[in-house]
Amino acid sequence: xxxxxxxxxxxxxIDRSRLQHNIAAMQALASGAGVRLxxxxxxxxxxxxxxxxxxxxxxxxxxxxxxxxxxxxxAGIRDIRLPYPINPVNAARVVALLDRGVRLSIxxxxxxxxxxxxxxxxxxKRKLDVLVKVDVGFHRCGVNPDSTTVIDDxxxxxxxxxxxFLGLLSHAGQGYGAESQEELEAIAHRxxxxxxxxxxxxxxxxxxxxxxxxxxxxxxxxxxxxxxxxEMRPGNYVxxxxxxxxxxxxxxxxxxxxxxxxxxxxxAATRVVFDAGSKTLTNDGVRGFGTHVGHGLxxxxxSATIPDASIVIERLSEEHAVARxxxxxxxxxxxxxxxxxxxxxxxxxxxxxxxxxxxxTIVGTIPVAARGRIW
Numbered sequence: 001x002x003x004x005x006x007x008x009x010x011x012x013x014i015d016r017s018r019l020q021h022n023i024a025a026m027q028a029l030a031s032g033a034g035v036r037l038x039x040x041x042x043x044x045x046x047x048x049x050x051x052x053x054x055x056x057x058x059x060x061x062x063x064x065x066x067x068x069x070x071x072x073x074x075a076g077i078r079d080i081r082l083p084y085p086i087n088p089v090n091a092a093r094v095v096a097l098l099d100r101g102v103r104l105s106i107x108x109x110x111x112x113x114x115x116x117x118x119x120x121x122x123x124x125k126r127k128l129d130v131l132v133k134v135d136v137g138f139h140r141c142g143v144n145p146d147s148t149t150v151i152d153d154x155x156x157x158x159x160x161x162x163x164x165f166l167g168l169l170s171h172a173g174q175g176y177g178a179e180s181q182e183e184l185e186a187i188a189h190r191x192x193x194x195x196x197x198x199x200x201x202x203x204x205x206x207x208x209x210x211x212x213x214x215x216x217x218x219x220x221x222x223x224x225x226x227x228x229x230x231e232m233r234p235g236n237y238v239x240x241x242x243x244x245x246x247x248x249x250x251x252x253x254x255x256x257x258x259x260x261x262x263x264x265x266x267x268a269a270t271r272v273v274f275d276a277g278s279k280t281l282t283n284d285g286v287r288g289f290g291t292h293v294g295h296g297l298x299x300x301x302x303s304a305t306i307p308d309a310s311i312v313i314e315r316l317s318e319e320h321a322v323a324r325x326x327x328x329x330x331x332x333x334x335x336x337x338x339x340x341x342x343x344x345x346x347x348x349x350x351x352x353x354x355x356x357x358x359x360x361t362i363v364g365t366i367p368v369a370a371r372g373r374i375w
Contacts, residue, residue, distance in 0.1 A: 004302050004360040005336060009262045010276035012347060013355035016363065018256035019049075019238065026220065026237045027057045033224045033232075038062055038081060040215060040235025043345045045370035046354075047075030049238060060103070062215070062233050066093050067373025073102045075369070082106045083133070083169055083215065083233065085141055088113065091120035098126055105129035107169050109142050114157040121162030131169040131211060132157060134198060136191040138173035145194050151201050158207050167211030167230070168195050175218040176287050181248050188219035192226035199228065218247045241344040242297055246288015252297065252307060252340065257347065257354070259339040260302065261321065263331050272311070272331050274298075274321040276339060279350060283316060284343040295321065297340040300331065302360050307340065 004013060030037035039053045042064040050061050050072055060079025063069040069080045070093070078101060086094070086106050097104050108114040108130050121128045132154050135142030143150050158165035172191040178184040191214055199209040214226060215233025217240075223232050239257035240250040259280055265273035286292040295316050297307035311331075313323045321339075325331065341347045348354065349371050356364040 002362040004260045004355075004357060004362065007260075007355075007362070009260050009336065010274075010280045011260050011355055012280075012351045013258055013260060013357045013362070014239070014366065015256045015258070016356050016358055018254060019356075020052075022238055022240065022254060022256060023053055023056050026234060027053075029220065029223060030232055031057060035223055035229055036231045038213070038231055038233050039238065040064070040083075040233050041068060041072060041370070043235040043238055044348055044354075044366075045071075045368050045373070046366050047072050047077060047369055048366050050075075050077055053238070059231075062235070063370075065373055065375060066090055066097075067375055068370040069097060069102075069104070071370040071373060073097055073100055077102075079103045080105075081213075081233075083171065083213075085109060085113070085133070088116040088120050091117070091124070094128065095124045095126060098128070103129070105131060105166060107131050107133040107141075108157060109133040109135075111153050111156055114160055114163065118160035118162035127162060127164045129164045129166050130157070131166050131213060134168050134170045134195060136170040136172050136194045137187065138171060140171075140173060142170065145198055150198065151205065154198070154202060155205055155207050158202075165207070167209045167213065168199060169211075169213040169215075170195055171215050171233075172219050173216060175216050176243070176247070178218070178247065178289070180289055184218055184247065185222050185225075188214075188222035188226055191219065192229055196228040217244055218249050221249065236345060239344040239348070241347075242292075242340050242342045243287045245340075246286060246290075246292050248289065253305065255340050257341070257344045259296070259341060259347070261337055261339055263333050263335045263337070264320075266331065266333055269327045270325055270329075272323045272325050272329065274313070274323065274337065274339070275319065276321050277319040278316040279318050280347070281313075281316060281321060281339065281341050282343060282346045282350065284341075284346055286342040296342055298323065299338045299340075302336055302338055304338070311337075313339070
């Protein structure tokens with residue numbers, strides 16, 4: 001069988017046992033909290049992994065864009081949520097998914113857009129499930145919970161003829177900027193508090209709020225204290241990455257997705273160059289508690305399990321990763337290392353396929369079927 005030590009590099013690979021453990025552990029967390037798990041497929045973009053998650057107990061998946069949803073639907077996934085503000089110009093594609101038997105739901109955060117979606121669904125003689133996205137502090141998308149009209153606006157959306165209002169949805173993305181576990185927990189608490197307050201006020205006016213959906217891997221571990229939440233939508237947990245390690249959501253031993261790279265140059269005593277540049281590792285920086293530097297953590301050889309802190313990837317060009325090393329570093333041209341990327345979601349989008357490995361033995365491949373589906 002092929003081994004990581006013999007194939008051309010750079011390549012992305014998944015540790016099978018860690019993947020399986022991560023899927024089972026998050027499902028156990030959700031089930032223990034009495035919350036539905038709906039993983040975000042943008043991390044892996046793979047129907048194969050999505051089915052692994054659903055076989056473990058997930059109720060369905062999330063997709064970032066309609067293109068991802070179309071790929072997963074083609075592979076037989078039938079419960080898909082798009083926690084992204086899809087414009088009604090895409091109504092024909094949405095109707096096509098509904099006609100295929102997909103239970104599709106989207107989010108809205110604007111009353112006029114909701115009205116356009118309602119009109120499109122009425123014209124198609126369909127009903128579309130929607131949730132209202134609430135801004136819980138990330139300040140990206142979502143209705144302003146402090147607006148004096150927020151309850152009236154949501155109630156108006158819930159009464160739209162072509163829509164079926166399910167509830168509220170949020171993403172506490174500001175958790176990625178937290179500087180401590182205590183701050184991260186406070187963000188998770190505040191997220192549920194904001195959704196719960198709006199839900200209570202809506203119910204007082206007679207609006208049913210069946211769902212309160214939250215989503216982010218860094219805050220997922222606090223789900224048992226997010227009272228009233230019915231669904232969680234973490235995505236990155238399936239692989240984890242250096243950022244999740246920095247935020248305390250995982251240890252290096254949990255991380256399933258890595259890059260195998262080769263030393264291609266040793267031009268100076270304190271400089272080593274790997275063949276995994278920005279086309280492999282991306283330019284995403286690392287986040288987490290405290291100070292972190294570099295474009296990934298490097299294990300000195302393929303069998304190593306602990307990253308070598310003396311190897312720091314200081315800069316990337318398209319095909320080169322330039323690392324600072326100690327003068328006594330024994331890495332030579334031709335040596336292979338494994339690199340934990342800063343952000344696994346964008347790394348997978350650069351790959352046609354991910355290798356599945358046990359140890360260093362390649363046991364299969366997983367096509368990244370929805371890579372590049374950005375529209």
